Amino acid sequence: MSTFLAITLSGLALGAVYFLVAAGLSLIYGLMDVLNFAHGVFLTLGGYAGWAMATRLPGALPRTAAGFLLTTAAAILGGALVAAATELLLIRPLYGRPVAQILVTIGLDLALTGLLLGAFGSDSRAIPVPAWLTGVTVLGGERAPNGDFVALGGGLLVLAALTWFLRRTRYGIIIRAGAENRAMVRALGIDVGRAFTVVFTIGGATAGLAGLLNSVVFNSALIDPTQGDQLLIFAFIVVVIGGLGSLAGSAVAALLVGLVQVYVGFYAGSGSGLAQLGNVSVVLVLAVVLLIRPRGLLGATA
Amino acid sequence: MTGARVLARLSGRAPAGPAGPDLAGPRWAGRAVLAAGVAVLALIPLASFSLGGILPGAVDVVNSAGTLQVLGLCLVFAGVALGFDLLFGFTGLLSFGQVLYFATGVYVLDIALSDWHWPVLPAVALTAAVGGALAVVLGAVSLRVRGIAFAMVTLAFAQAGYYLVEDNPHGLTGGDTGLVLDTTRLPAALVGVANTRNLYWLALAFLVVAYALVWLATESVTGRVWLAIRESERRAETLGLRPFRFKLASFVLSSLIATAGGMVYLLLVGTAAPDSVASLTVTVSVLVMVVLGGVGTRWGAILGAIVYVYLQQYLLKIAAEPSFASLPAPLRVPLSQPQFLLGALFVVFVLFAPGGIAELAARARGRVARPRREEGTGADGER
Numbered sequence: 001m002s003t004f005l006a007i008t009l010s011g012l013a014l015g016a017v018y019f020l021v022a023a024g025l026s027l028i029y030g031l032m033d034v035l036n037f038a039h040g041v042f043l044t045l046g047g048y049a050g051w052a053m054a055t056r057l058p059g060a061l062p063r064t065a066a067g068f069l070l071t072t073a074a075a076i077l078g079g080a081l082v083a084a085a086t087e088l089l090l091i092r093p094l095y096g097r098p099v100a101q102i103l104v105t106i107g108l109d110l111a112l113t114g115l116l117l118g119a120f121g122s123d124s125r126a127i128p129v130p131a132w133l134t135g136v137t138v139l140g141g142e143r144a145p146n147g148d149f150v151a152l153g154g155g156l157l158v159l160a161a162l163t164w165f166l167r168r169t170r171y172g173i174i175i176r177a178g179a180e181n182r183a184m185v186r187a188l189g190i191d192v193g194r195a196f197t198v199v200f201t202i203g204g205a206t207a208g209l210a211g212l213l214n215s216v217v218f219n220s221a222l223i224d225p226t227q228g229d230q231l232l233i234f235a236f237i238v239v240v241i242g243g244l245g246s247l248a249g250s251a252v253a254a255l256l257v258g259l260v261q262v263y264v265g266f267y268a269g270s271g272s273g274l275a276q277l278g279n280v281s282v283v284l285v286l287a288v289v290l291l292i293r294p295r296g297l298l299g300a301t302a
Numbered sequence: 303m304t305g306a307r308v309l310a311r312l313s314g315r316a317p318a319g320p321a322g323p324d325l326a327g328p329r330w331a332g333r334a335v336l337a338a339g340v341a342v343l344a345l346i347p348l349a350s351f352s353l354g355g356i357l358p359g360a361v362d363v364v365n366s367a368g369t370l371q372v373l374g375l376c377l378v379f380a381g382v383a384l385g386f387d388l389l390f391g392f393t394g395l396l397s398f399g400q401v402l403y404f405a406t407g408v409y410v411l412d413i414a415l416s417d418w419h420w421p422v423l424p425a426v427a428l429t430a431a432v433g434g435a436l437a438v439v440l441g442a443v444s445l446r447v448r449g450i451a452f453a454m455v456t457l458a459f460a461q462a463g464y465y466l467v468e469d470n471p472h473g474l475t476g477g478d479t480g481l482v483l484d485t486t487r488l489p490a491a492l493v494g495v496a497n498t499r500n501l502y503w504l505a506l507a508f509l510v511v512a513y514a515l516v517w518l519a520t521e522s523v524t525g526r527v528w529l530a531i532r533e534s535e536r537r538a539e540t541l542g543l544r545p546f547r548f549k550l551a552s553f554v555l556s557s558l559i560a561t562a563g564g565m566v567y568l569l570l571v572g573t574a575a576p577d578s579v580a581s582l583t584v585t586v587s588v589l590v591m592v593v594l595g596g597v598g599t600r601w602g603a604i605l606g607a608i609v610y611v612y613l614q615q616y617l618l619k620i621a622a623e624p625s626f627a628s629l630p631a632p633l634r635v636p637l638s639q640p641q642f643l644l645g646a647l648f649v650v651f652v653l654f655a656p657g658g659i660a661e662l663a664a665r666a667r668g669r670v671a672r673p674r675r676e677e678g679t680g681a682d683g684e685r
Contacts, residue, residue, distance in 0.1 A: 035450050093653060099396065103593055104652045106586060110645030118635040118642060233461055233582065240454040276465035283462040287443060290455060294447045 006142045007266050008259065013148035013217060015258025016155025020210035021235035022242065022250040023162060024203030030179040030245025031199050033098045038086060038105040039207055039235070041112040042079050043228030046208025047215045048116070049078025051127045051223055062128040071129065075212035076205045083204020087197050095193075109229070116225035124222035127215060134221055147217035154213055158206055159251055166247065171198050179245055234261075237282055241289050243299020252297055257282050336601075343506055346373060347499035358615035367498040372615050374498070374570045377505040378563050380607035381512035383591040384600060385559030388516050390589070391598030392525065393552040394532030398585050399444070399456030402463045403557035405580035406433045407564020409467060409481070412574045413474050416484035425487075426565060433561030434554060441553035445546060448535070457582070464580045480575035483568055492569055501570045508566045509604070512559050516600055519555060528552055532598075590648050596660025605659050613647075614640045 021043065028036050036042075053074030054062040061067040090108060094100045133150060136143040166172035174195045178185045186192050207228075214231055215223045238257050242249030265278025289297065349364040357364065358372045382404060389395050410432045414425035444455045470477030485493045491500050519525050527548045530538040535545050568574060577583070587610065595606020617640040620626060626634065636642050655661050 029450070033450075035453070090649065090653070097656075100652050100656055102396075103589075104649055106589065107645045107648035107652060110586065110590075111642050111649060112645075114639035114642030114645055115636055118639040229582075233457065236454050237458050240451055240458075244450060274469070276469040279465045280462050283458045286455065286458050290447055290451070291443065294451070296451075 003142065006144055007262055009144055009148050009152075011259035011262035012255060013145075013151040013258070014262060015255035016151045017210055017214050017217065017231070018235055018238045018258055019155045019251050019254035020158055020206050020213065021231060022238040022254055023158065023247060024206045024210075025235055026239050026242065026245055026247060026250045027162075027175070027199050028203045029239065031175050031182075032091075032101075032196055034091060034101045034105070035236075036105050036200075036203065037102065037232075038108040038112070039203070040229035040232035041109045041116075042083055042204050042207035043211035043214065043231055044116060044223070044225060045082050045112070045228075046075040046079035046211030047127070047223035047227060048120075048125075049208060050075035050212040050215075051125050052078075054128045057128075063130050065130060067128075068130050068133065071127065072209065072212060075208040077208070079208020079211065080201045080205035083207070084197060084201045086204075087200035091196070091200065092193070095196075113225055113229065120225055122224060122226075124219075124224040127212075127221045127223060129216055129221050133216060145217070147213075151213050151217045154209060155254075158209070159247075162202075162206075162247060165202075171195060175199055234282065237286050241286055241296055243296030246296070246298040249296055249298030257285065260285055340506070340510060343377070344503070346370070347502055356616075358612060358619050365499065367495045370498045370502045371570060372611070374502040374505040375567070375615075376608040376611040377502070377509045378567050378570060379588065379591060379611050380604040381505075381509040381566075382560050382563040383588050383595070383603040383607040384509075384512050384516050385556045385563070386588045387592045387597065387600070387603040388519065388528075388559070389552050389556040390592060391603070392520050392532065393528040393549060394535075395549060395552065396449075396453045397444075397456040397553070397556075398453045398582070398589075399440075399458075399460035400556070400560055400588055401580060401582065401584040402440070402456075402460040403433050403437060403560035404564040404567070404584060405460075405463055405467065406436060407561035407566075408568045408574045408579045409475060409564075411565045411568050412481050412483055415487055416481060417474055419484070419487060421487055422489065429565055430558065430561060433564075434558055437554045437557035437561075438550070441550050441557070445549050445553065457585075460582065460585065464576060464582075467576045467580045475576075476574070478576060480573055483572045483574070485572075488569075501566075505566050505570060508562060512562070513600065513604070515555065515559065520600070524548060524551060590644065592658075593656075594648065594651055594658050596658030599658075599660040602658050602660035609659070610644065613644060617643055 021039065024042075025036060025039055028034055050071045054067065054071040057067050057070060062071060086105070086108060090104045091101055094104060132146055134145075134147060136145050137149075138144075164172075166176055174185060174190055174192070175198070178192050178195055182192055210231070211223075211228055215221060215227060219227065234257060238253045239250055241257065242251070242253030261278045261282050263278075264281040268274045268277040347365045347370055352363055357369050363369065382400070386397075386400050389397055389400075407429055410429040411425055414420040414428055415422070420428070440456075440459050444452055444459065447455060467475045468477055469475075475481055491497055492504070520528070527538065527543055530541070530543070531545050531548060538545050564579065567579065588607075591607040591610045592603045593606070594610060595604065596602025617637075621638040621640075626638070629637070651658060657664070
């Protein structure tokens, strides 16, 4: 395996994590017009929920595959619960006022991040995970991190599950119809409000998973209170490039952004003014996409 | 607001109706309060008494250097918040990139003075030119999209600026550690702790100029077009107006105010650090200030900024007191974090007083609170 392939793998893994974050954001935006700034803290809380579970498991259990499944379940559940509570308590009273909904998620993000900073300080916590997860596999002379494969697998699994959910289930159909024309769905006597809660919860669940995977794969299984917010900014860029509200668009854009970031970051080197070129190039991609196609790659409306 | 009224108001035939929650009471009363407020603020550096511990500075005297610096910061952010309100409150454009222009003010001036050792005036002129040019170019690109996409694009550009600063190209910005201001080329009156009062007055002058600019702009014909765009861009377009130019004008003016604020900030604080002047946190803080004070009201933005900066500093001071450590953990942990308290306060305001302090004041004066319009972010509400 050449260096190029190893970098490509890492770009795809990064893209998979971006997709997990962007999928939730995009679904929520598509149905509810809410740009969820609190998604960043959902990610972080998912990571901490995983940490809380893993550190409470007895003995060597968190270091096994079964233990990691429990850790993952805790992260997903943590993200989902916080998101559901957010929707019911903060978003619901503000239906029909999209700007106020955005503002309230900004306030929530500030408050919860502040709470995490108060509780954990700015130091990182280590999540106990199986050793193989942070190890590498040597393939044809190149070292491929195992975590990359896990992230990629997780991304693909969620993409398949969400596609099935949106195409085949009753709620999925309501969500797709609601994204297209909310008033019409309501006129047909369907409770769109419940679909809102479902979408928010799904978004929180994928965020929880993304937060854990991001910490395990890209931060040596360390979690700190501001990790999610750093990831969120790239997820926003992914959502806009892909087209707001489009799941497929998010998937394509996530891979694009992940690959561009990693390729440019690697080949530009770390000379003066170049170390952040990978990040800056993502912004340039966004600018170019919007100049050519203001509604994003696969977006229906701007 | 109906299209006919927009037209009538634009041509000046109709009496100025209630343009927003700002026009409270007779005009002369508002102006008298304004003049008195500026006078009180201008006299603060001469007040050498204590206010019984309600000040955020370490030395509990009104005109101590520490207190004056915090109050100066309040005024700087009040001006920046006012500029942001021009864009968000008066034009309906939710930008997440305001920090970029603030950081331009801080960093370009710092680089010109400290790295290149330019004299003050050329350095200031260069900074303003860079801030203006950046706003024209990036504004024109960002304004190709509307609503949330606009917010995201401005956010992305601001992040690019942050990465650039962090990267420390050619050792210009100092990267993560920041860049301390080299004061050798500055006039003596602006250097040293003893001259903090002059810097405070400079901050006040900045706020007064920013207020005058925003006031003139929002009361002009252009300002009315901004309001029309905020209410419904499509309607403004149907009336034969070209929203793009007006939106760009609002964006550039707002950005220039932020750049000027950044310059005053640099002189006041004396250092440029990426996390406190170039990160998304700054944009979010300014947004919180404007919403706390009251969106689309000039004095609301000022009040919101003063309350926000003051609370932030004061809460930190309280959390550092020894008696605080004896509180039980469930109380101590949240209360020690200004970010938590301000975030929670913000959530409460958005839920229960979306018009901010301005709305609360209007309610207290017994005026019936009108049901609030949603500030349009382009396509919202028209689907």
